[in-house]
Amino acid sequence: MLKSLLPRQNSFFQLFQQAADKLLLASTEFSNMLQHLDNQQHYVDLIARHEEEADEIAYTNFELLHKTFITPFDRHDIHQLTSTLDDIIDLINRIAQRFPFYNLKAVPQEAIQLSQLSAEATGYLKQSVYLLHSMSNAPEIFKLCNEIDKVESKAHKVVLAGEKKLFMDEDDFKTFFKLKEIYSHCKLVINRCQDVANILKGIILEYS
Numbered sequence: 001m002l003k004s005l006l007p008r009q010n011s012f013f014q015l016f017q018q019a020a021d022k023l024l025l026a027s028t029e030f031s032n033m034l035q036h037l038d039n040q041q042h043y044v045d046l047i048a049r050h051e052e053e054a055d056e057i058a059y060t061n062f063e064l065l066h067k068t069f070i071t072p073f074d075r076h077d078i079h080q081l082t083s084t085l086d087d088i089i090d091l092i093n094r095i096a097q098r099f100p101f102y103n104l105k106a107v108p109q110e111a112i113q114l115s116q117l118s119a120e121a122t123g124y125l126k127q128s129v130y131l132l133h134s135m136s137n138a139p140e141i142f143k144l145c146n147e148i149d150k151v152e153s154k155a156h157k158v159v160l161a162g163e164k165k166l167f168m169d170e171d172d173f174k175t176f177f178k179l180k181e182i183y184s185h186c187k188l189v190i191n192r193c194q195d196v197a198n199i200l201k202g203i204i205l206e207y208s
Contacts, residue, residue: 010133011064012061012064012065012068012071012072012078013072013132013133015057015060015061015064015082016061016081016082016085016129016132017126017129017130018057019054019057019058019061019082019085019086019089019129020085020122020125020126020129020130021126022050022051022053022054022057022089023054023085023088023089023092023122023125023126024119024122024123024125024126025046025050026047026050026051026054026089026092026093027092027115027118027119027121027122027189028119028122029043029046029047029050029096030043030047030092030095030096030115030118030119031112031115031116031118031119033047033096033099034107034111034112034115035112037099037104037105037106037107040099040100041100043096044096044097044099044100047092047093047096048093048096048097050089050093051089051090051092051093054085054086054089055086057086058082058083058085058086061078061082062079062082065078065079065082073203073206073207074203074206077199077202077203077206080199081196081199081200081203084192084195084196084199085129085196087192088122088189088192088193088196091185091188091189091192092118092185092189094185095181095182095185095186098181102178104175104178107179107182108162108165108166108179110158110159110161110162110165110183111162111179111182111183111186113158114155114158114159114162114182114183114186114187114190115186117151117154117155117158117186117190118155118186118189118190118193120151121148121151121152121155121189121190121193121194122189122193124144124145124147124148124151124193124197125144125148125193125196125197127144128141128144128145128196128197128200129200131144132200132203135204135207135208138204138208141200141201141204142201142204144197145197145198145200145201148190148193148194148197149194149197151190151193152190152191152193152194155186155187155190156187159183159184159186159187162179162183163180163183166179166180
């Protein structure tokens with residue numbers, strides 16, 4: 001009985017890492033899809049599979065949290081980190097699932113840039129999560145979180161440029177709203193990466 005109550009720190013960290021892996025894969029596939037819309041269903045299916053597997057990882061983490069008496073850090077932080085990582089991949093899957101009926105043959109360069117920035121942000125996030133097992137990695141985690149902030153600043157400028165072009169050049173209102181939604185979702189993905197970065201910084205400040 002006592003053994004089941006002892007901390008299983010490695011399990012939590014491994015699950016966080018698996019979630020970050022899936023997130024980076026999904027964001028990379030989304031960026032690839034925008035550049036290869038002639039094969040979009042292939043990417044839509046891949047992203048959906050990553051999202052389903054990420055849901056299973058989140059469920060396992062919540063189950064572990066419920067069963068574990070002693071956790072590596074605050075239970076609320078574990079729950080929040082698990083939920084927010086899962087929310088990001090849900091966002092990516094949600095917008096990807098709309099592409100088959102968007103019927104877009106191409107997207108503006110700004111949309112592709114935003115998808116690449118999303119992948120960049122999730123890449124920094126993955127690196128951060130992989131370092132979380134040791135508080136001695138705190139300085140490096142802070143640097144990576146700051147990189148995510150820089151990505152968000154770049155993305156904000158790209159969104160403004162893209163929306164400006166839409167208002168000036170796009171006459172078809174359906175295409176206008178489709179593209180604006182893509183911009184919004186990509187920016188939201190990056191904002192959620194910032195949210196995770198803030199959770200990580202909070203954990204470090206509390207426990208290092």
